[in-house]
Structure formats: structure tokens, C-alpha cells
Amino acid sequence: MEVYAKYKYIAISPQKLRLVCDQVRGMNAEQARVVLQFMPQKGADIVKKTLESAMANAENNFDLDPTDMVVSQIFADEAPRSRRVKAGARGRYKPRVKRASHLTVILAQREAK
Numbered sequence: 001m002e003v004y005a006k007y008k009y010i011a012i013s014p015q016k017l018r019l020v021c022d023q024v025r026g027m028n029a030e031q032a033r034v035v036l037q038f039m040p041q042k043g044a045d046i047v048k049k050t051l052e053s054a055m056a057n058a059e060n061n062f063d064l065d066p067t068d069m070v071v072s073q074i075f076a077d078e079a080p081r082s083r084r085v086k087a088g089a090r091g092r093y094k095p096r097v098k099r100a101s102h103l104t105v106i107l108a109q110r111e112a113k
Contacts, residue, residue: 002072003062004106005054009079010046013099017043017076021103029055029069029107046103047074054105064109072108076101 010017020043024032029051036048055066079100085093 001062001064002106002108003054003058003064003069004104005050005057006105007046007050007053007103010101010103011098012043012046012101014076014078014101016041017046017101017103020044020047021074021076024051024071025074027071028067028110029071030067032071047105050103050105054107058107066107068110069107070110071105073106074104076103078102 020036020039020041023039024035024047027035033048033051033055036044036051051071055069058064058069059066079102082098082100084096084098086096088094
């Protein structure tokens with residue numbers, strides 16, 4: 001069974017968030033939480049929060065043991081960009097693009113061997 005959690009409109013670029021996602025993909029959920037706790041990136045706290053939400057969904061909504069879950073899929077998609085302008089020299093303007101992300105974490109049960 002798959003359990004997921006989504007976090008939308010995060011104020012961080014998808015490129016920075018994907019660097020963190022690549023580190024925990026395929027890990028045990030409990031192990032991924034520990035790894036994310038000690039990563040220095042801003043995105044690590046965001047991914048950890050979403051991972052904990054998915055683990056809580058597994059426990060509370062589906063009565064699954066969160067320690068038996070594996071991060072089967074994790075990805076960061078691009079959210080709508082916020083476009084601003086800043087005044088430049090000689091009456092010109094400088095565009096500013098602030099990027100945002102949508103994060104999705106999908107946990108699956110570890111297969112018994």
C-alpha cells in the first residue's frame with residue numbers, strides 16, 4: 001500500500017529541493033528522517049517535515065507501522081513563479097523571478113522476503 005503527503009507552494013527553488021530529495025530516495029523512512037535531521041540545507045527541514053507527515057498518515061489513516069515504510073518516490077515539481085520588477089539605472093527595470101515548489105513524498109511498505 002502506498003501513502004503520500006504533499007507540501008505545496010514552498011518558497012524554495014525546485015532545483016535546490018531536488019538535491020535533498022535525491023539523497024533520501026529509496027531509503028527506509030526512519031533512516032531518511034535521521035539523515036535529513038543532520039543535513040545543513042534549508043530544503044532538508046522541508047523534506048523532513050513532509051516525510052514525517054507521510055509517516056503519520058500511514059499510522060493514523062491506514063493503521064500501518066511507519067518503521068516498515070520505504071521512501072518509494074519523492075519529487076519536487078515547479079510551482080507558479082512570482083514575478084517582480086526592480087527599478088534599474090536610466091529608467092530601466094530589472095526582472096526578479098522568485099521560484100516556488102511542490103513536494104510530494106510517497107511511502108510504500110517494505111516487501112517481506
